[in-house]
Amino acid sequence: MTRSTARRTGLRQLIVLIILAALVYCWGLSASAVDRWYVGGIYPGIALALRTISAPVPFSLGDLLYAGLIAWLIFSLVRAALKLVRNRSRETFEKFGLALLRTLLILYLAFKLLWGLNYNRQPAYRALGLNDAAYSREQLFLLGQFILQKTNDTKQAAVSMPQLSKTELLTGAVSAYRQMEERNALFRYERPSVKAVTSSWLTSMAGIEGYYIPLTGEANINTGIPGFALPFVTCHEIAHQTGIAYEDEANLLGYLTAVNSADARFRYAAYYQALRYILLEMALRSDPAYLKLKARISPAVRADFTLERNFWQQYDSSVSSYMSATFDRFLKLNDQEKGIKSYQDIVVWLWNIYGPLLQKEHRKSIKPRA
Known part of the structure; x- marks a missing residue:
């Protein structure tokens, strides 16, 4: 030629x-x-x-x-x-x-x-019948109280249970997704392919809990992180496998799947993660109720917060900052204007799931007696 x-x-x-x-x-x-x-x-x-x-x-x-x-x-x-x-x-x-x-x-x-x-694609929340109405500071506190109580209660139920093995983690997540599929086809998940990351140390150095690989369709989980967090991370990454690309929506599907599981360890992981997001949202807003809510965390749940903080502190490095900045840019290039902050949008969905009932109960509790 x-x-x-x-x-x-x-x-x-x-x-x-x-x-x-x-x-x-x-x-x-x-x-x-x-x-x-x-x-x-x-x-x-x-x-x-x-x-x-x-x-x-x-x-x-x-x-x-x-x-x-x-x-x-x-x-x-x-x-x-x-x-x-x-x-x-x-x-x-x-x-x-x-x-x-x-x-x-x-x-x-x-x-x-x-x-x-x-x-x-069309937003996943529409397929779930949710709206994206904003919440006030008072409403956020109501939500925080509810999620905190659920977190404390499920921790008490899960505290005597052993840590999930890798096999139990997969079977539990798949079972939870199949249960949710009966309610909505958005949760359909076939031929599971969930793997542990090749190097937990490198992945932790990058500040990553899990990631999806489009080339192979695999959901990779950093099994080196504290075990109580793994059920939510697994359900989150499986959501990506089903075709949910946006991080806030993967959080939504991961939360709904884990929180409706029959396994208390899955439910605790979901509530714990939700509580983290709510507390962070309150802190970002400089909400004075933040300390009031934080003080009500049970000693067992507080110990998990400490364990998780200590775990990530040992991997605090410039690599993590660089990877966060890179992933933030990647998300923005794919129409997620908030970048890495889009993870935080799960709070909006949580309010729209629980808010109407919480407000109704709150009005009843403050209604003066005749």
């Missing part, structure tokens, strides 16, 4: 990739089209196929593939840089530019088609 023929072939490939990327991007502009053809069409088949392939592998196949991909990209960039140093001709620069652009377009298409179009 002559140089001119190779150049024309490369340009044709690039044009095809640009057209495909443009079509996928335009597809994502219509939530209804994404829901009809992707969420209700090709994604379930893609996800099922990926999990069918990855599930039998006893280790994280995605971690291995990511490591190989990163190594290949580094090798390719170094080799291209050396070529540019040796030969600074226009043709060499063109080849490098075309190759880099083709690679980026292929990665974009792979990400969007394997999972990323889920960012463009």
